Amino acid sequence: MDRQQEFVLRTIEERDVRFVRMWFTDVVGSLKSVALAPAEVEDAFEEGLGFDGSSIDGLSRISESDMLLQPDPSTFQILPWRGEVEPTSRMFCDILTPEGQPSSADPRQVLKRQLGEASDMGFTCYTHPEIEFYLLESSELDANGRPRPIDTGGYFDHVPDGVGQDFRRASVTTLEALGISVEFSHHETGPGQNEIDLRYADALQTADNIMTFRTVIKEMAMQKGIHATFMPKPFSEHPGSGMHTHFSLFEGDSNAFFEAGREYQLSDVARSFIAGILHHAPEMTAITNQYVNSYKRLWGGGEAPSHRSWGHNNRSALLRVPLYKPGKGQSARVEYRGIDSAANPYLAYACLLGAGLKGIREGYELEEPTEDDVWNLSTAERRASGHVPLPGSLHEALRVMEESEFMAEILGEQVFNSFISNKKAEWEEYRQVVTPYELNKNLSIL
Template identity: 35%
Template sequence: MSVENVLELIKEKDIQFVDFRFVDLSGRAHHITLPASEVDGDTFVNGVAFDGSSIAGFRGIEESDMVMMPDTESIFVDPFTEHPTLNIMCNIFTPDGERYDRDPRSIAQKAEEYLQKSGVGTAAFFAPESEFFIFDDVRFESSMHTSFYSVDSDEAAWNTARKEEGGNLGFKIKVKGGYVPVAPVDTQQDIRSEMVRLLQESGLRVERHHHEVATAGQGEINFRFDTLTKTADNLMKYKYIIHNVARQYGKVATFMPKPLFGDNGSGMHVHQSIFDGDTPLFYEKGAYANLSQIALHYIGGILYHAPALIALTNPSTNSFKRLVPGYEAPVNLVFSKGNRSAAIRIPVAAVTPKGCRIEFRTPDSTANPYLAFAAMLLAGLDGIKRKIDPTALGYGPFDRNIYELSDEEKKEIRSVPGSLDEALDALEADSEFLTEGGVFSKDFIDNYVAFKRQEAKAVAIRVHPHEYSLYFDC
């Protein structure tokens, strides 16, 4: 959409405010709002200034001036503001007009540019399945003398005996028993449908929604694939709408990977493929799972670089509470067709040549989508460039249920790192594939690792409530 068309839309929709947004290192959105009367063609040329030193992981106070440059292809009308507001995603530039190399959105765009220059294809398509919980109550505290969290849900298995409901209505969801039940077990049909309605109004093509496996209100909404940066924009929009619809219903939504102990966590399975013009490059009829050699090499790149990748696709200490065996978590670095116990699954049901794709099941939604999608693409392209054969490296195909293997058999299968620190160690040891084409800078990687080390340390040095259960009577 041209600048002129955006300005015309502002008049046509009687927009009163324009919200300029950018994304920080952790993947959280920030915004500055201008009255629509202050927005004209020059705004899209000169951008909107902000203080980069106030954003964690960005700039020092001595070099804090930064500029948001709006992308007119990313606009949508905010469905929650009382005053009509147009939202626009922005890239970040320095005052001298240079792309800021720590801007996640610019990194995503550079990854797309690198793909086009590589000669492999013209576009990479991504489709994340970002799961979430909707709770009725959440409380937590972490201080010198207190540390706890408590969440509650009308659907939760632990509430079968609760009296506060004014007569318990039963039909609670059992642990690991929440996959696609109908009402009255699924109490959140209307909430998810309202989320879908607003997602559609904001421009997303939504394919379906349903309750997910865990108790206590786990859900999933799937929206249609798009190119890398657009999909990351769409995921930011998706999370914004889900968070705010839940709030309108007096509930709270979270994309935290493991908010509950003892039940399934929330992942972000990422479907991906590469096209050259209109030609799908991952399809070869009659081959294993109808996968082309390019697709197999792409898989090889992701599995080979997976320990380093996970520092970007699962970048929280909580991520590794989900990445444990026994809860459908894809901790096994192998590929397989239709097998959900593998890190990479190749969907085979009702798949057309253009729909042929791989699904990397390990990531979660604490990931910054711009960084995670860019990193996955670069790992896959490195696999294509180097012709990394996943079968020769022992990554499969593995068409058995890995969860049912003996401990001895499991020893032969490479697993994901066991902690955020281990993943960061892997990223420090294996980052050259990310710096190809100048997509990620060495400065960015060093800064990112230091930023995430602080998070890991903050959790590691704090007293954990379960330690009282284990050690208080020593």
């Protein structure tokens, strides 16, 4: 038994932890959980915890239903909102086959594989997400069928006596109690819209942190009698919720993206990494934007990038190189702005990292940056500038993904097929629905 496992068992005993929740995700990133009695944790470390994988979307077929949950002791934390009486803890789990091998159907394992590829190339990947979400009075709609935001504030607004301020304070305090460092938090552009930025961490820890973050936000909202949603575009006239993520690669203690004296201080490694992401962006859009509603955000304006482009400090670009600060070479990074807050972070980060690494391995050439405001260009101007559009709907994104050898390789056959099957079912369900828009527009005149 290693030291981390011993620490977990000792903490469970000293804190009188009564429930140990084993967390993992299905193929679309929905959090799954099973509560383990403290006395069973040691066996779970040694042998794993058996469960029926066929009942979890994308994990296994009926004929291969037996799976094991292997808790990761490095992710052990006490859940603060459960209180000090009969405390509850959690650990993220890897999914194993009955033979004890990593399951190819585990989204966490998909990301681990790409981090292994990065390690083999001499890199460590760090990520820093900016997570947006809306706070609503409740999950119920108003008389006009619209969500009800908790306030009418805008970008960086200080709302006196606002529920949002108390909410953000409680959420940040809870996140930090869970060992998740927060860089800053503020009111975003839309009414009731908020953003909390997590401090950089390695990509696997960041993905785990995002899953914990979503749970904390939901729990804190319920405690205050409101509703939090990560729906990409709950309001047609207000910005959607993105999850802009900053990436950097390190070789030991040195930032591999930084090279003094080069344009934008970007090394060849950084330029090829950017080129790889841009080249494969359309193929992975179904992963970074996995819901029907995601495309209302991508194509609905409000700072969501819908065309393949990159630029220096250009917030209309799909991939942005933030402003360089003299003497801060270690902070060199690139920001991908196409991902929304409802993505499965394990699969999204695996695809983005995999695309960047492929760009480095194969020496992809980076196109010229754009200084244009891509949102305000005409279709002809975008075409002339080489700004290729991302898929315009989930249906189109799945078609592009389905034809991609790159995506099949990154995700593995089982995750690739399960994800496409899940999302095709969503699209089929959606396209049969008669929407209020159609009724309001056509019922009285046709």
